[in-house]
Every structure is written in structure tokens, then in C-alpha cells.
Amino acid sequence: MSTKSQILSSLKNSIKERFPMPDIQIDATTYADPLAQFISMTKSVGGKVVELQAGDDINQLIRSLYPDAKEIASSLPEITIATRNPDTTPTAQSLNGTDVGIVRGEFGVAENACVWIPQTMKERAVCFISENLVILLPKAAIVNNMHEAYRRISFNDLGYGTFISGPSKTADIAQVLVMGAQAARTLTVILIP
Amino acid sequence: MSNTAHSKAAKEFLKNQKYAKWHDQTFWSVRTKRDNMAYGLKEWEQLRETASAIKRHTLTHLDQYLDQFSTNAEKNGCIVHWAKDAAEFNEIVLSILREHNVKKMVKSKSMLTEECEMNPYLEAHGIEVVETDLGERIIQLKGQKPSHIVMPAIHLNHDDVGELFEEKLGTEKGNHDPTYLTYMARLSLRNEFLTADAGMTGGNFGIAETGDIVVCTNEGNADMSTSCPKLHIAAIGLEKVIPNYDCLAVFQRMLCRAGTGQPTTTYTSHFRKARPTAAPMHIILVDNGRSQWLSNPEHWESLKCIRCGSCMNTCPVYRRSGGYSYSYFIPGPIGINLGMLRNPKEHSGNVSACTLCLSCQTVCPVKIDLGDQIYKWRQQLPSFGTANPEKKLMSSAMSFVFNHWGIYNSALWVSPLANRIPRSIIYLPLNPWGEGHEMMQFPKQSFHSLWKKGLSH
Numbered sequence: 001m002s003t004k005s006q007i008l009s010s011l012k013n014s015i016k017e018r019f020p021m022p023d024i025q026i027d028a029t030t031y032a033d034p035l036a037q038f039i040s041m042t043k044s045v046g047g048k049v050v051e052l053q054a055g056d057d058i059n060q061l062i063r064s065l066y067p068d069a070k071e072i073a074s075s076l077p078e079i080t081i082a083t084r085n086p087d088t089t090p091t092a093q094s095l096n097g098t099d100v101g102i103v104r105g106e107f108g109v110a111e112n113a114c115v116w117i118p119q120t121m122k123e124r125a126v127c128f129i130s131e132n133l134v135i136l137l138p139k140a141a142i143v144n145n146m147h148e149a150y151r152r153i154s155f156n157d158l159g160y161g162t163f164i165s166g167p168s169k170t171a172d173i174a175q176v177l178v179m180g181a182q183a184a185r186t187l188t189v190i191l192i193p
Numbered sequence: 194m195s196n197t198a199h200s201k202a203a204k205e206f207l208k209n210q211k212y213a214k215w216h217d218q219t220f221w222s223v224r225t226k227r228d229n230m231a232y233g234l235k236e237w238e239q240l241r242e243t244a245s246a247i248k249r250h251t252l253t254h255l256d257q258y259l260d261q262f263s264t265n266a267e268k269n270g271c272i273v274h275w276a277k278d279a280a281e282f283n284e285i286v287l288s289i290l291r292e293h294n295v296k297k298m299v300k301s302k303s304m305l306t307e308e309c310e311m312n313p314y315l316e317a318h319g320i321e322v323v324e325t326d327l328g329e330r331i332i333q334l335k336g337q338k339p340s341h342i343v344m345p346a347i348h349l350n351h352d353d354v355g356e357l358f359e360e361k362l363g364t365e366k367g368n369h370d371p372t373y374l375t376y377m378a379r380l381s382l383r384n385e386f387l388t389a390d391a392g393m394t395g396g397n398f399g400i401a402e403t404g405d406i407v408v409c410t411n412e413g414n415a416d417m418s419t420s421c422p423k424l425h426i427a428a429i430g431l432e433k434v435i436p437n438y439d440c441l442a443v444f445q446r447m448l449c450r451a452g453t454g455q456p457t458t459t460y461t462s463h464f465r466k467a468r469p470t471a472a473p474m475h476i477i478l479v480d481n482g483r484s485q486w487l488s489n490p491e492h493w494e495s496l497k498c499i500r501c502g503s504c505m506n507t508c509p510v511y512r513r514s515g516g517y518s519y520s521y522f523i524p525g526p527i528g529i530n531l532g533m534l535r536n537p538k539e540h541s542g543n544v545s546a547c548t549l550c551l552s553c554q555t556v557c558p559v560k561i562d563l564g565d566q567i568y569k570w571r572q573q574l575p576s577f578g579t580a581n582p583e584k585k586l587m588s589s590a591m592s593f594v595f596n597h598w599g600i601y602n603s604a605l606w607v608s609p610l611a612n613r614i615p616r617s618i619i620y621l622p623l624n625p626w627g628e629g630h631e632m633m634q635f636p637k638q639s640f641h642s643l644w645k646k647g648l649s650h
Contacts, residue, residue: 003275004263007431007480011256014488018253022246024439027236041456092421092470093387111446112456122469125420128413146446146457150438155403159269159465165457168413172328172344174351175219176371181327182382183413183460 030144034110035191038142041113045166046179047187051139054193062134065188066100073130074102075121086121095123101130101184105164107141108189109149114163115189116153124160128168133184135164139191197581198542203514212350217512219347224507226454227556240447245560247440248497252487255431258401259478262434265404266476270466274477279309282479286311286393286426287318289475293424295320295390299382301408301415302326303395304342304500305430305479307522323385325414327378334361340516342523343452343502348515382414392418394464396429397499398444399476402437405465406476409448409458416462425467428477431484432496444499447558452501486534491569495530497559504553504563510546519543526553526563533570541579544570608635 105115168183276282339345355369505525516524521532532540574580
């Protein structure tokens with residue numbers, strides 16, 4: 001008998017009573033102004049929010065936010081200042097040393113500042129390996145909470161997606177909060193019209 | 194009376210009073226942060242109730258959900274393995290690594306690999322394993338084990354870490370600033386991510402309906418571990434599988450709020466298949482006792498645990514004795530219970546590390562009756578041959594006195610005499626209750642006699 005069937009039959013033998021699935025109807029918190037809540041949560045988790053004004057150029061805006069950035073990685077067609085492209089990079093490793101990575105977020109979550117980022121590039125390392133991460137997020141795409149978020153997420157054929165809320169952080173040394181553990185040290189969400 | 198293994202170990206912890214106090218206060222502040230999060234959501238109790246019911250349902254249909262999970266993961270292109278115990282798990286990991294000619298593997302935090310003692314096994318077979326969660330990396334460099342399931346290096350202060358990094362990472366002498374040390378660890382780990390041949394993650398959840406492995410981290414180390422190397426192995430215990438995204442939303446909202454008092458972890462990553470430039474992803478489902486524990490009528494609900502750590506953060510005994518005072522590798526209330534399921538003979542010494550205050554089950558996001566279970570384990574100690582004979586004798590004597598009112602009243606009448614026994618005798622080592630603890634003073638008059646006279650006077 002395979003280990004799989006051994007384990008499954010052992011489970012069957014162990015289960016005495018099968019409990020029903022509960023009705024998952026959570027009376028969840030919603031916000032009068034989800035965008036305002038999303039902005040305030042992003043700041044409280046250590047991120048930054050900047051709004052792209054109508055008529056402004058996204059490349060100029062990013063440049064002004066990171067004037068010293070040399071290596072900029074993005075596969076988004078509207079990002080013309082990119083020096084690296086995660087779609088054509090020879091290896092994930094060669095994205096190391098990226099000062100600013102720019103990716104697109106599908107929607108944000110008001111309750112906890114999560115932004116859903118499905119993998120749309122060949123090497124998703126850009127989301128983590130970059131020193132600073134910029135997420136472009138449509139301003140109107142904010143849901144209240146994770147219940148709404150999980151009803152909305154979808155996957156493409158690349159089979160990976162992540163919610164990101166703020167920069168990488170740790171408190172593993174003496175419980176002192178430090179931004180920039182192993183992934184992006186800063187996070188900026190740019191709200192686009 | 195002999196002290197329990199836990200209280201003996203706790204004595205070591207308490208030798209450094211300054212640190213012990215810091216430990217206690219630190220965890221109380223984490224508990225306070227958790228409270229702010231819980232009170233901030235009107236639906237918190239509803240979430241707990243639902244989370245508990247989902248877990249009860251899932252665990253009692255685990256055969257079906259595991260089958261569904263593995264079918265969907267295989268449809269996604271993953272290779273699914275089943276391991277009945279730690280030895281089989283370790284062998285599977287080694288065989289995958291050998292097949293891909295892996296010399297070095299980076300990994301994110303996993304209590305399961307601690308449970309199976311995977312790292313020493315792989316190292317003995319020539320594989321270099323690098324922990325990438327900062328806390329795990331610190332204790333790996335130090336040659337220690339985690340003292341908390343979410344904050345594994347909580348037993349070390351910034352000077353301990355600073356000195357360790359001076360020796361192991363060549364950091365500046367005397368610079369023990371946590372920001373500097375974290376940055377130096379980042380640089381060193383970055384190099385490991387870039388040069389590793391494989392990355393391993395645990396998983397906070399497996400989703401039956403989609404085959405996703407969901408990993409929650411603050412550092413982004415699980416994502417770094419899997420976005421550069423050419424191979425990803427994910428290892429989860431059987432009980433981590435849940436039905437679908439509606440269920441996941443409930444747990445995602447609670448995990449970090451309960452554990453560290455944050456509204457979410459920084460990263461909640463869903464792995465469905467390998468990167469287009471990598472080898473197929475491997476998933477290992479590990480039993481190692483779980484399918485048997487499920488048959489225990491009184492204790493199977495310990496398997497509902499989502500490993501948030503909130504029960505240890507709030508536990509007055511954990512806060513004042515530290516993770517190393519427990520004999521099982523998971524400390525605190527959930528560790529006491531899981532240790533007893535694992536091996537009651539070996540881990541009975543932990544069940545006394547509980548005041549039955551039930552703070553743990555008040556905060557547990559999936560409503561495990563942790564304290565009640567500890568009480569039940571205590572009743573079973575005679576059947577494991579681990580009951581303390583002196584406590585047993587004492588209990589039967591007390592039971593005799595309390596059941597015979599004449600004897601009880603005479604004992605009460607003479608009890609104030611005990612107040613006159615000199616300290617040197619009362620606090621002899623023979624009296625374990627006199628250790629680190631002031632004995633009570635017997636009142637001149639008992640409640641009983643006051644009542645008879647009429648309390649109103």
C-alpha cells in the first residue's frame with residue numbers, strides 16, 4: 001500500500017464524527033471611505049502612498065521619488081526609465097542590485113494595506129530583490145477586507161500571486177522593529193487614476 | 194517532593210532576573226497589541242467561532258480534503274509526496290535534492306522541519322542548509338533551537354546577537370545596534386539566496402480547492418528563497434490543509450492579529466506551481482503522528498492550531514519561564530498539549546507548567562480548549578506512570594480530610610498553630626511550596642466560625 005493510501009485510511013479510521021461545514025457569513029467591518037483607510041493603513045505598516053495627478057508623467061514621478069536610483073527594473077510597458085526587464089533578464093539572480101522595482105497591483109485591501117500582485121513577469125524576483133518597491137495601483141480598486149479580496153483574486157498561468165502590505169520587516173533582534181529584512185526596504189504605492 | 198522537569202529548567206531561566214522581567218514584559222506587550230487588534234474588529238469573536246468550526250469540519254474530513262488538495266496540486270504541475278513519519282520525510286527531501294544535484298538549500302521558517310530534525314539529517318548527508326528567517330538564522334549560527342514558534346531568537350538580546358555576528362559574519366566590533374545587525378544579516382543572506390540550488394518553505398495553509406501553498410512572512414524570506422533557486426520544495430503537516438479561499442480569508446485575518454498584533458503579515462504568498470524557469474515544485478505532506486492523534490477523543494482538537502503563538506505570549510508561566518523550560522520543541526500551552534500527544538512519558542513534566550488561568554484558550558483564534566486539555570492530561574498521568582507519587586499521596590490525604598467534617602474542623606481549629614512554626618523549618622527544601630513562594634498565614638478564625646457567629650457583626 002502506498003504511503004498516501006496508508007495515511008488516508010489511517011485518517012478514516014481515526015475520524016469518529018464528521019462535523020458539518022459552518023456557514024461562513026462574517027459580519028465584516030467595512031469603511032465609509034476605503035481608499036482613505038487603505039492610505040492610512042499603508043502608512044502605519046511603514047509604506048508610502050503617492051498619488052499620480054491626471055496629466056502627470058509616471059516616469060517623472062518615480063524619478064523624483066528616487067533621484068539616485070541607477071538600476072530600475074520593470075516589465076510594464078509604460079515604464080520607460082527601466083534599465084532592466086524581469087521578462088527578458090537572463091536569470092532571476094541578475095536582478096540583484098536593482099534600486100527600484102516597479103510592478104502593477106490589481107487591487108488594495110483597506111483593512112490591512114495588502115495589495116494583490118499576481119505574477120505577470122517571467123522572474124517574480126523583482127518584487128522582492130529590489131531595494132525599493134513601487135506598486136502602481138488603480139485608485140478605484142480598493143476592497144474593504146480579506147473576505148472581499150479572496151472573492152476577487154485570480155491567477156494566470158504563471159500560478160503565483162502575493163499580497164504585499166508595506167516593506168519587508170523584522171523584529172527578530174530584541175523585538176526592535178527594523179524595516180528591510182530580506183526583501184524590499186521601502187515600499188511606495190502610487191495611486192493611478 | 195521532587196520538582197517537575199519544567200520547574201527545574203525554569204530555575205535556570207530565572208537566574209537572570211533582569212532578562213526574565215524583560216521577557217515577561219515583552220510578551221505582555223505583544224498580548225496587548227493582539228488585544229488592540231481583536232477589539233478593533235467588531236467581528237472578532239465571530240471570526241474565532243467560525244475559524245474553530247471550519248477547523249473541526251476540515252479535520253474530520255481531512256481524508257477528503259487531502260485527496261482534493263493533492264489532486265489539484267498535481268493538476269497544477271506539482272509533484273506531491275506523502276510522508277508517514279519524520280524519517281520518510283527526511284529521506285524524500287534528500288532524494289529530491291540529490292536528484293537535482295543540490296549542494297546548498299535556503300529555507301524559510303518551518304516548525305515541521307524542526308519536528309523532523311531535517312537540518313541535521315541533510316547536513317549529515319552533505320547538504321548545506323541555510324535558514325533565512327532572521328531569528329532562525331541567528332539560532333542556527335548559535336547552534337540553538339527556537340525558544341518561541343514565531344520569535345525563535347527571543348531568548349537572545351542585541352548584545353548576544355552582536356557578539357555572534359562579530360564572530361560569524363565579521364561585523365564591526367561593539368556595534369550591536371539592531372538596525373545595523375539586521376542590515377549585515379541581509380547582506381549575508383542575500384548572497385545565500387543568490388547562490389543556493391534549492392529553496393524550501395513550510396506552509397501556513399494548503400488550499401484544497403486550488404492546490405495553493407500559502408506562506409505568510411514579514412521578512413519576505415520565503416519569497417526570496419523561492420524566486421532565485423531553480424527548485425522549490427514545500428513541506429506541510431497534514432492539518433494545514435483547509436477547504437477554500439472563503440476559509441482562508443477567515444484565517445488570514447486572524448493569524449497575524451493574534452500572533453504579533455499586526456493587521457497582516459507583510460507577505461501572504463500563494464504558490465501554485467514553479468516559476469517558468471525552474472524545475473517542477475515539490476509538495477511534501479507529512480503525517481508523523483497526526484492521523485493517529487485525530488482518534489484521541491479528548492485531545493484531537495489540538496490539531497486545529499494555526500501556529501500563531503498567541504497562547505504562549507499570554508501564558509503567565511511561559512512569560513516567566515521561557516521556551517527552553519519545556520521539554521517539547523514547541524513550548525507554551527499548545528506545546529504542552531502537542532508534546533503529550535507525541536509522547537506522554539517523555540513530556541509529562543510540562544503539564545504542571547500551567548496555572549489553569551485559561552488565558553490561552555481565551556485568546557486562541559481557533560478556540561482550542563488548551564487549559565482544559567492540560568487539566569485532562571493531568572488526570573491521565575497515572576496511566577502513563579508519570580504521576581508524582583508525593584502529589585498523589587497529598588491529594589488522597591486532602592480528599593480524606595475534606596470528606597470527614599469532624600477531622601476537617603479539628604484541623605481548622607489547630608491550623609493557626611502552623612503560623613508559629615519557625616521559618617527555618619517551614620522553608621526547608623522538603624517543602625516545595627516554600628520555594629520562591631511565601632506560605633499563607635492561617636487566620637485566627639476560620640470563615641466557617643465567622644459564618645456561625647454571623648458575618649454581619
